Amino acid sequence: MLEVAGLDAQYGRAQVLRGVGFSVAEGAVCLLLGRNGAGKSTTLKSLIGLVRPTGGSIRFRGREIAGLEPFRIARLGLGYVPEERRIFADLTVAENLEVGARPAPPGVAPWTAERLFALFPNLAPMLRRPAGRMSGGEQQMLTIARTLMGNPRLLLLDEPSEGLSPLVVQQLAAALRALKAEGVTILLAEQNLAFAHAIGDAAVVLEQGAVVWSGTPAALQADAGAQRRWLAV
Numbered sequence: 001m002l003e004v005a006g007l008d009a010q011y012g013r014a015q016v017l018r019g020v021g022f023s024v025a026e027g028a029v030c031l032l033l034g035r036n037g038a039g040k041s042t043t044l045k046s047l048i049g050l051v052r053p054t055g056g057s058i059r060f061r062g063r064e065i066a067g068l069e070p071f072r073i074a075r076l077g078l079g080y081v082p083e084e085r086r087i088f089a090d091l092t093v094a095e096n097l098e099v100g101a102r103p104a105p106p107g108v109a110p111w112t113a114e115r116l117f118a119l120f121p122n123l124a125p126m127l128r129r130p131a132g133r134m135s136g137g138e139q140q141m142l143t144i145a146r147t148l149m150g151n152p153r154l155l156l157l158d159e160p161s162e163g164l165s166p167l168v169v170q171q172l173a174a175a176l177r178a179l180k181a182e183g184v185t186i187l188l189a190e191q192n193l194a195f196a197h198a199i200g201d202a203a204v205v206l207e208q209g210a211v212v213w214s215g216t217p218a219a220l221q222a223d224a225g226a227q228r229r230w231l232a233v
Helices: 040-048 070-076 093-100 113-119 121-126 136-148 166-181 193-197 217-222 224-230
Strands: 002-011 014-024 029-033 055-060 078-081 154-158 185-190 202-207 210-215
Touching: 002 040, 014 029, 014 040, 014 055, 014 202, 014 210, 029 040, 029 193, 040 070, 040 078, 040 154, 040 185, 070 078, 078 136, 093 113, 093 136, 113 121, 113 136, 113 166, 121 136, 136 154, 136 166, 166 185, 166 193, 185 193, 193 217, 202 217, 202 224, 210 217, 210 224, 217 224
Parallel strands: 029 185, 029 202, 078 154, 154 185
Antiparallel strands: 002 014, 002 055, 202 210
């Protein structure tokens, strides 16, 4: 579904991504792993168009999207959940979901509030609550739910477990496993290996803006040396 090759990106004169390449198969969960500053967030922002690549190729469902405006990329079917969550604090849960709603592609079952409340039961009783009065974990669930209301073909998640309690992280992992069972394709940027390992099909490790390891999550879990070199474990 997604093919990234030779991706370069920079902020001003600072080179951040150096020839990043990986692929995400349809229906799979691909993990983008690495320490803080490894280039995970910049990679996702490059995919969605918030950072304009300086080189390389991004092909989504066979179409080159590198350099397109973010709204055009979103319309093609990429959904982005940023690290900062970015909920509309003054709007209710229902209004946040409505803001994100877009028609589903032909032949695809649309995401509705009812389906999302089955995925995130904590949100159902908060339908009329302003999002700014929710906990961090509830806001994270709302951000993912709002993005799903856009009916994306590929979901980009930037460190969704960061700052959450262990219980909420478990709930989030269960929700992502349910999404995977629904056939949703996910690219998950994380540094919490235990959380990511529970749902991933493939793993790519970044260090200083370059891919230094790729393989299965099980192989990475068994490679203690790789974890010590490139991950915060």
